[in-house]
Amino acid sequence: MLDFRLTPEQAELRDKARQFAVAEILPVAWHYDQLDETPLQILRKAYDKGFTNTDVPAKYGGKGYGLLEAALMTEEFAAACPGLATSIFDNSLGMEPLILSDNEGVKQKYLPGILDDFKLICFGTSEPTMGSDVSGIRCNAEPDGEDYVLNGTKYWITNGGLADYISVFATVDPKSSHEGICAFLVELNWEGVTVGRPIPKMGQRCSNTVGINFKNVRVPKENVLAPPGKGFVLAMQTFSRTRPIIGAFATGAARSAMEFSIDYAKKRRAFGMKIKDFQAIQFKLAEMYQKVETSRMLTWKGAWEADQGQDPTITASIAKFYASEAALEVVNDALQVFAGYGYTKMFPIEKLLRDVRLLRIYEGTSEVQRMIVAGHLLGNYQPTMPALEDLPLHIEQEPDQLDSNQTVWRCRMCGYVHYGEEAPEECPYCFFPKASFKHIGA
Numbered sequence: 001m002l003d004f005r006l007t008p009e010q011a012e013l014r015d016k017a018r019q020f021a022v023a024e025i026l027p028v029a030w031h032y033d034q035l036d037e038t039p040l041q042i043l044r045k046a047y048d049k050g051f052t053n054t055d056v057p058a059k060y061g062g063k064g065y066g067l068l069e070a071a072l073m074t075e076e077f078a079a080a081c082p083g084l085a086t087s088i089f090d091n092s093l094g095m096e097p098l099i100l101s102d103n104e105g106v107k108q109k110y111l112p113g114i115l116d117d118f119k120l121i122c123f124g125t126s127e128p129t130m131g132s133d134v135s136g137i138r139c140n141a142e143p144d145g146e147d148y149v150l151n152g153t154k155y156w157i158t159n160g161g162l163a164d165y166i167s168v169f170a171t172v173d174p175k176s177s178h179e180g181i182c183a184f185l186v187e188l189n190w191e192g193v194t195v196g197r198p199i200p201k202m203g204q205r206c207s208n209t210v211g212i213n214f215k216n217v218r219v220p221k222e223n224v225l226a227p228p229g230k231g232f233v234l235a236m237q238t239f240s241r242t243r244p245i246i247g248a249f250a251t252g253a254a255r256s257a258m259e260f261s262i263d264y265a266k267k268r269r270a271f272g273m274k275i276k277d278f279q280a281i282q283f284k285l286a287e288m289y290q291k292v293e294t295s296r297m298l299t300w301k302g303a304w305e306a307d308q309g310q311d312p313t314i315t316a317s318i319a320k321f322y323a324s325e326a327a328l329e330v331v332n333d334a335l336q337v338f339a340g341y342g343y344t345k346m347f348p349i350e351k352l353l354r355d356v357r358l359l360r361i362y363e364g365t366s367e368v369q370r371m372i373v374a375g376h377l378l379g380n381y382q383p384t385m386p387a388l389e390d391l392p393l394h395i396e397q398e399p400d401q402l403d404s405n406q407t408v409w410r411c412r413m414c415g416y417v418h419y420g421e422e423a424p425e426e427c428p429y430c431f432f433p434k435a436s437f438k439h440i441g442a
């Protein structure tokens with residue numbers, strides 16, 4: 001049965017997240033954006049209120065919430081500040097490889113501690129030389145007795161300057177592409193780990209982003225999340241489960257831009273009337289709402305598929321690239337509704353515009369999502385229509401007047417349908433020879 005209604009528990013969770021977003025995130029977001037700093041106290045409050053680590057399975061002491069619950073909460077946080085929403089959700093991104101790992105020991109070792117105490121865990125595949133091409137990882141993992149020795153640099157690491165742990169992807173052999181990739185849980189206070197300066201960014205400045213260098217860092221084999229050869233799949237499985245949440249960031253940010261635009265349009269006057277009375281403004285608002293609703297539906301579908309145990313990869317990619325591009329359009333249109341005031345720092349739109357621009361980049365660029373979806377369409381996608389060369393397009397005869405013994409041929413080149421015992425010597429339309437005709441009936 002298809003049902004878009006939330007359960008009472010889900011609605012309550014969304015409402016609590018909404019209250020938290022409005023009471024705690026919204027009042028501080030612009031200040032910390034200006035400072036280019038992450039307010040750690042907000043991340044701690046989110047932890048205290050039970051908004052983080054929600055997907056840890058019950059058997060490790062977690063709530064075992066689904067991705068849909070994460071999407072509901074994240075939309076609310078992002079509506080107040082996409083940067084803080086990114087940093088709040090980052091624990092789920094960092095923990096996903098741990099939750100998905102086959103290594104039961106490492107889960108027992110870390111998950112209860114992350115639940116019991118305010119601990120941050122970040123995620124690292126990207127490096128200074130690559131982001132999209134995860135098979136191009138250079139960070140080296142050298143087996144040495146009971147340990148691996150890590151050397152290399154991870155870059156663009158969200159919360160890296162604040163975190164206690166990182167799920168880090170490395171390779172035993174950079175030349176072996178996917179085959180060499182492995183993953184580890186590394187404690188960031190281990191010897192040889194250096195955290196770089198916060199990277200100054202255009203937007204999402206409330207979210208800490210750094211490089212992390214590993215110099216001869218000894219990682220015990222018990223901390224392996226994925227052995228060599230299994231790390232690439234683990235990274236892709238992680239993204240399939242976290243990409244719908246980028247859709248939730250986009251939905252929340254776009255929703256706010258739309259709501260602020262409605263408010264502004266109802267008050268601002270031009271040419272003796274409220275600007276809400278101009279159809280040009282009304283159409284912008286209508287399209288904003290259309291994009292917000294569509295983004296939410298796609299996001300929920302991706303999350304729902306994951307929660308049903310289905311492979312959410314394709315829907316997650318569609319949700320990610322649709323919603324992140326729609327959010328950019330919505331916020332950009334909102335700036336046009338606000339016009340001059342939209343371009344100032346005294347109104348919320350310019351920050352939203354800077355913040356949502358990132359959504360098309362991290363967790364796989366829009367181009368990468370299109371590659372994934374196109375690969376599916378040209379590979380495993382099962383069409384419902386017959387192949388073009390089999391189409392019974394009866395233009396010259398009515399189908400119900402056809403003799404059941406009537407022989408029908410179709411030109412594979414131009415599509416002409418010929419009736420007769422034999423295919424014609426050449427097609428009367430495109431002049432291709434008899435061999436280009438396919439027998440399609442009787």
Ligand SMILES: Cc1cc2nc3c(=O)[nH]c(=O)nc-3n(C[C@H](O)[C@H](O)[C@H](O)COP(=O)(O)OP(=O)(O)OC[C@H]3O[C@@H](n4cnc5c(N)ncnc54)[C@H](O)[C@@H]3O)c2cc1C
Nearest residue numbers: 123124125126130131132156157158361362363364365367
């Ligand atoms: C603020 C921020 C936070 C981030 N947080 C994290 C994090 O916590 N952990 C983490 O691991 N990473 C993180 N990232 C990294 C992010 O995932 C990468 O930036 C992203 O995957 C793109 O990689 P890149 O920047 O190296 O671009 P590149 O891979 O160098 O791509 C450059 C351009 O080429 C295009 N391109 C690349 N390959 C193809 C292709 N085959 N076909 C067509 N076009 C292609 C891309 O779409 C892009 O337009 C973060 C990034 C930012 C900016």
